[in-house]
Amino acid sequence: MSEVNEFWATAQPILIHGLLQVAAAIALWVVGTWLINLAVRLLNTALEQQKVEPTILRYIGSFVTVVLKIALVVAILGYFGVETTTFAALIAGVGVAIGAAWGGLLSNFAAGAFLVVLRPFKVGDFVTAGGVTGTVKEIGLFATAINTPDNVLTLVGNNRILSDSVQNFSANAFRRVDLKAQLAMSADHAQAIALLKARLPSIANVLATPAPDVEILDFTASGPLLAVRPYCHTDHYWQVYFDTNRAIRDVLGEAGFPVPETPLAVRNVG
Numbered sequence: 001m002s003e004v005n006e007f008w009a010t011a012q013p014i015l016i017h018g019l020l021q022v023a024a025a026i027a028l029w030v031v032g033t034w035l036i037n038l039a040v041r042l043l044n045t046a047l048e049q050q051k052v053e054p055t056i057l058r059y060i061g062s063f064v065t066v067v068l069k070i071a072l073v074v075a076i077l078g079y080f081g082v083e084t085t086t087f088a089a090l091i092a093g094v095g096v097a098i099g100a101a102w103g104g105l106l107s108n109f110a111a112g113a114f115l116v117v118l119r120p121f122k123v124g125d126f127v128t129a130g131g132v133t134g135t136v137k138e139i140g141l142f143a144t145a146i147n148t149p150d151n152v153l154t155l156v157g158n159n160r161i162l163s164d165s166v167q168n169f170s171a172n173a174f175r176r177v178d179l180k181a182q183l184a185m186s187a188d189h190a191q192a193i194a195l196l197k198a199r200l201p202s203i204a205n206v207l208a209t210p211a212p213d214v215e216i217l218d219f220t221a222s223g224p225l226l227a228v229r230p231y232c233h234t235d236h237y238w239q240v241y242f243d244t245n246r247a248i249r250d251v252l253g254e255a256g257f258p259v260p261e262t263p264l265a266v267r268n269v270g
Helices: 002-049 053-078 084-101 101-120 158-162 189-202 236-253
Strands: 126-129 130-140 143-147 151-158 166-168 179-181 211-218 225-228
Touching: 002 053, 002 179, 053 101, 053 130, 101 130, 101 143, 101 158, 126 143, 143 158, 151 158, 179 236, 189 211, 189 225, 189 236
Parallel strands: none
Antiparallel strands: 126 130, 126 166, 130 143, 143 151, 179 225, 211 225
16 A cells, blocks of 8 residues: 555656646637637628628638647747757648648649639639539639539649639520520411510519520420520529520410421331
């Protein structure tokens, strides 16, 4: 029992000292993280007053947060006597190793900086980038968050976006809705065109300028195929798309146009 008491008497101060160091490290991390978040908020407020775009704001905020948290870890280790120069060298070595193993990560980081500088799109734009179509929610350090029309958040690597073509549907004031209307061979295409041109401007959010286009696009075995093309703002694209489809059906049905039929030739062999 005396040996146990002696061991406990020796170990107790070491254990208490260790627990106090762990508690101090946690406290420093909590306080440091709070100060970092406060600094980032103040930086964002200052940049917002300078009318900096949300795209650049979020990118700078993410970058500053990562850098300050790395500095906080180094500072905590230095406070507890860890040789920070050695630790910094270790980080640099690990960074080189990671960079060699995952060069794509660094290329995504560099591509993110170019996206912010070149600004092919900004937060809130509706785009097709890296093969994904949707609304840009955030341009991060390594990936861009895009919310697709079916409400799925998709992360696309910045390097993939920069190395591929980008379609920005929000860059221009309006876009065209492309639809088709199949007529029967016996139908009066001129009357159909006139009726559709008269109905399209009454659809909500269809622009008067440029005026909707309705013309013969092609000739099929069933009859003339009309191109029906109203124009609208990107935000109203799908509403105009569906309403125009309804208008095509209503206009042709109310006017008594015949239903298109595909001729089928049957040969009796033998």
